[in-house]
Amino acid sequence: MDHLQHVNFDLRREASSNDNNKKGDEDNNMDFKRGSWTIEEDLTLMNHIALHGEGRWNSLALSAGLKRTGKSCRLRWLNYLRPDVRRGNITLEEQLLILELHSRWGNRWSKIAQHLPGRTDNEIKNYWRTRVQKHAKQLKCDVNSKQFKDTLRYLWMPRLVERIQASSNSNNQVNIQQSNDNIISNNNNIVPNMSFTQENYSSTTTTASSENSIGTQISDMSANCYTNYPINQGDYGESLISPTDYFQHGALDFRTVDIHDNQQNMSQLLLDDVSDNFWNIEDMLFLQQQLN
């Protein structure tokens, strides 16, 4: 779904959400608008931030004439409108990094997001809940159980590494610079130096379409993002290492495990018809090989 589709989707939802009067923690005295954002609100917010910068969200909302809480404006900007927000499928590299960082830090979504340029904590959280937890459910084990963590670490993460390697080998000939230019700004100042109109709205807020017809493009862009991302995060084991660097430098400890210890779980997995980009048919075949 591309960005404008999202917006249209939001508009469709708006009518049904206007009667949402649940109270937050900062709107006791005023009628703040809730629910989906309209294109006009988005443009107002973007233009205001372009002119005045972000921060002081409550006063920003007031001075921009938005009938929204400061929190709502902040969330909309950080999770959706910022020019450097990446949209589109989570790449293999990103999946690997999410799994690794989550194994270290648990549900510290914002901390994890700091190491996935362009991804928001909300997006990573949603990914974890909808994709990873789904598979824990299929294995009939708790997502926090040692059993599931071991399965992730000793089976799926090494498998992801293999697939990343295979992917990078096949992509070596591809010139990816052009697409990368649109994806990540390494400049920490994210206030756009431009004005937004309805005409350029899509191009300035859409960074990578989830419906990108070039299957490898997002992955390529991601690989470049990691190599370009500034190592200045401070506390990542604490330096930032790209997923590719992980396996190149042996940072990930994928020790050999007795696959048969997990045979019961894996057999169950093989019975399931699971075919997204995390546990796909290829993985099923791989597991089958391991089990036989």
Next chain:
DNA sequence: AATAGGGACAACCGCCTTCTG
């Protein structure tokens, strides 16, 4: 063709921490 159920994800909630006057 209709519909039920699950997936996906934007948005909200409420608590906690940090900032500011």
Next chain:
DNA sequence: CCAGAAGGCGGTTGTCCCTAT
């Protein structure tokens, strides 16, 4: 130093879309 405001964060909800039946 203190109180209120603002910001940050993780958890949860609501609703449309997609797919299987």
